[in-house]
Amino acid sequence: MNSSGSGEGAVFVGRFQPPHHAHVSTVLAALDAAPHVLVLLGSANLARSIKNPFTARERHAMFAAALAERGADLHRVTFRPLPDRFDADLWAADVRSLxxxxxxxxARVALVGFEKDASTSYLRWFPGWTRLLTPEEPGLNATDIRAALFNRQPLPDGLPGPVRDFLLHFPQGRGFPRLVREWHAALQAKATAAPGPHREIRWLDVRGPDIYLHKRTQDIGQGLWELPGRPLGAGEGVPAGAAVFDHPSRSLVVPATAYVIRGLSPPEFTGELIPITHALLRPRRFFEDHHVILTRLLGQV
Structure with a gap:
């Protein structure tokens, strides 16, 4: 549905990694209350990881097929990818724009399935929108589904048929072994992580039209680009003039604050020069939020 006039609809935001029955039931309930539902597929700009293993296109296909299985009129449902910004105001602006x-x-717009209560932050982020409450459906949890997938355990009962079919075939993909290694490495890293706060220093190393990037070799984020950097020691000071990135969801293992400074990275870091224009067009080649950091500091917001 695209309109330049006024309309009415409901917006359902989530990562849906993967979509399950509760998500499908929420859209069906929203369709009972609104003529059209916009489903925003979050984290669409992030690389495959154990937290976000499925692309926006894959989630769209699973979700649409699961809705069709339940008899939904897909002409009344629109799917759009939604990037993570790691900034509430920028993220909310993207939701309003879509x-x-x-x-x-x-249009008169209602927000559904975003929070469990209508908080003051919801009203601040979406002024003029209303809250569409739908019945909560207990049971399936996307985190538990992913755990079963990566541990090669039986999938939970009650998954929508098309989602179950997709998940049963997903391990045959060439990228699945990497995700399994990442899953076990992340569990080990969480179990052995020192008490926080966790801090790291990163370098935004721009050299003319290129940027110097490191390709990760560790099991977590293997093969992805990252800004060169290292952990900050417990007694090590914060670099002067560093840009701070501390969103609680930015890190895959434990919450960590990144202090990013502009300039040449120390010579001990190996990497490669990538044209900036090439890097900016490939957000899903980057580890964690490093593409967001890159775009923010280069003024590409």
Whole structure:
């Protein structure tokens, strides 16, 4: 649905990694209350990981097939990818922009499935929107589904048929062994992590039209680009003038604050020069939030 006039609809935001029955039931309930539902597939700009193993396209296909299985009118449902910004205001602006694109700039919009209560932050981020409450459906949890997948355990009962079919075939993909290694490495890293706070220093090393990037060799994020960097020691001071990135969801293993400084990285870091224009067009080649850091500091927000 695309409209330049006024309309009405509901917006359902989530990562849906993967979509399950509770997600499907939420959309069905929203369709009972609104003529059209916009489903925003979060984290669409992030690389495959144990937290976000499925692309926006894959989640769209699973979700749409699961809705069709339940008899939903897919002409009344629109899917759009939504990037992670690791900034609440920028993220909320993206949600409002996508809603205006689909429903029209003057539409009456209701937000569904974002929070468990209508908090003051919800009202601040989406002024003029209403809250569409749908019945909560206990049971399946996407985290538990992913755990079963990576541990090669039987999938939970009650998954939508198309989602179960996709998950049963997913391990045959060439990238699945890497995700399994990442899963076990992340469990080990969490179990052995020192008490926080966890801090790291990163370098934004721009050299003319290129940027110097390191390709990870560890099991966590193997093969992905990252800004060169290292952990900051417990007694080590924060570099002067560093940009701070401390969103609680930015790190895959334990919450960590990144202090990013502009300049040449120390010579002990190995890497490669990548054209900036090439790097900016490939967000899903980057580890964690490093593409977001890159775009923010280069003024590409």
């Amino acid at each position: 809603a205006a694109e689909v429903f029209g700039p003057d």
